[in-house]
Amino acid sequence: MYLIFRCDCGRALYTREGVKTRRCVCGKTIKVKSRRILGKVESFQDAAYMVRKLQEEKYGPGGFLKKKIE
Numbered sequence: 001m002y003l004i005f006r007c008d009c010g011r012a013l014y015t016r017e018g019v020k021t022r023r024c025v026c027g028k029t030i031k032v033k034s035r036r037i038l039g040k041v042e043s044f045q046d047a048a049y050m051v052r053k054l055q056e057e058k059y060g061p062g063g064f065l066k067k068k069i070e
């Protein structure tokens, strides 16, 4: 089982259930227990997929690609 949660920097992360801390790429070490768990999934692949979805939810897919072509 994998847990999905967010760092204070807004980045979505996942970790295997039972792991106590996870280091974000922003440098912060997160206590998994202290975070609100956004989701639980069975596989590593599902966890990676959910994290990507959460990132897109927050930052938008592709970002600048949405800009109108003039």
Ligand SMILES: [Zn+2]
Binding pocket: 007, 008, 009, 010, 011, 024, 025, 026, 027, 028
């Ligand atoms: Zn972070």
